[in-house]
Amino acid sequence: MHRLPLTVSVLAVALALGGCGRKTSDANKELPPQTVTVVAAAQHDISGALTASGRLIPREEMAVAADLNGYRVARVTVEEGAYVRRGTVLAVLDDSLLRSQIDQVRATLSQQQVAAEQAAAQAIRVDGLDNQGVLSKEAIDNRRFAVRSSRAAAAATRAQLNDLLTRQNHLAIRAPADGVVLERTVRPGDTSSTGTAMFRMARDSEIELYAELPESDIARISVGDPAEVVLASGRRLTGQVRLIGMRVDSQTGLSIARITLPRDPELRQGGFAQARFTRTFSVLAVPEAAVHFDADGASVQVIDAKDKVSRLRVRTGRRAQGLVEIVSGLAAGQRVAVKGSAFVLNGDKVKVAK
Structure with missing residues (x-):
């Protein structure tokens, strides 16, 4: 068994220790930022x-009923869907x-x-016979009272006749205004009743869309806005x-736009239709690439004056033209990271591209 000289062993150990030292020194060097x-949050038109x-309904619906009770319907002169002028006879009693x-x-x-x-x-x-002794005062007064009484009786009967003639005129059921007949519920032979509608009409044939929107969306439209209805x-x-309705349904959270x-x-009453509202809004917005979404919601990486990263939670709104509306959580002028934002963490120092 051969042994290395002591000087060679010491040299090998020194070289090994020197190599480990260089690796440790390289690992401790800081990585470049x-x-x-970055883009500053600003107002944009999107x-x-x-x-x-919703459903199609008349702008103003009219119920047409008889003015008289207990008269038999002799004939009906219109059907559903008919457009009639004011005063047109719809039915006759x-x-x-x-x-x-x-x-x-x-x-x-x-x-x-x-x-x-x-x-x-x-x-x-008997005129001129007062105090002449020809007739008693009582007899003269009776003749004069008889004139007034007979005239009063004739006037009362004339009023009764006028009432009957008015009733006769009301036996013709007429349209109260121009419009289209939406519903007919009367048939010849029915008995008239003042509490029962014979016809339902849409005044001036105007049909509207009764559109339902969530409370959060109803504030985004205004009276006079155009709408495309399908x-x-x-x-x-x-x-x-x-x-725009002033009431929000407590059960559904919906409000109404007519x-x-x-x-x-x-356009038929009760039919279904859909409306699309398109508007231009001035909102605080940032590019879509600057907004990140996870289980906790939306966030952006804000770059401060020292080029350090802070993660902020935000609430977003509309999206259009590559922009996202920031409803809350971010102020105008704050810088947010766009390209490269996915590779930085909260507290990191970054290099802002010029």
């Missing part, structure tokens, strides 16, 4: 779209019983008018927001 590009669905009453009252009125004329003639004959058939119509639509025969 990650290079990132186009956003909201969608809402049988007036046979009313005609007989009118004839009776007219006959009574004729008799009373004759009696009034006779009483007036008799009263004229019908069940796929047809597209251009509408306009006429009214959208006016042009007159179209395809």
